[in-house]
Amino acid sequence: MKFSFVTIFPNLIKPYFEDSILKRAVDNGFVEIDFYNPRDYSKNKHKKVDDTPFGGGAGMVMTPQPLFDCLSDIKSKNEDLHFVFLTPVAKQFNQKDAKRLSKKKHIVFVSGRYEGIDERVVEEFADEVFSIGDFVLTGGELASMVLADSISRCVKGVLGNATSLDEESFEEGLLESPTFTKPQVFNNLSVISEFLKGNHSKIRSLKFALSKAKTKYFRPKMYIEAIFKDIK
């Protein structure tokens, strides 16, 4: 899997791949990353990449020329690209998207800054547009890292123990049940006793019940969808 990050702030993203699981994924060749800065493509003598919005309004918008030239350059140098734009005005990214996108060969994440990107760039290049939630960030970099992280861990070989992918939250449309580790008793608080007894079918059904209870409490809409999905 290759990720290209298009951003005027590559240094916000680079450190994330210099530690932990993603560092190992890069070192072991499961994930490759590179960076393109639209500023390097700006034809403006001051390397400007933003301008005021037509029709008025607050803030600045990323101008089309640097991004058009940057993305065209990436297109001319690579095959099998999938362009993903990050903006709060889009469908919310989820685990199904992460799994689906982990099968792509090369994803180009385009991060906007200021008040957003001139819509003509999005129309021309985007294969998909994602938001990571109903809140506004200072730019798309954090969102592109969120996607790259969750996509990476779905890439075969990136996680040591692949079964952890099957048991985690959202897999059955439900949140994962609570987990515990040693010690059995900590500060007078005990682990659920059934988890210690080794009756695996009992543990499985208890985990399923806890998973449903957690989902019903924290995410009632998700719970209803999961419960009724087999009836539809």
Ligand code: ADE
């Ligand atoms: N850019 C700014 N806010 C964002 C969000 N919530 N999701 C994706 N990209 C963004």
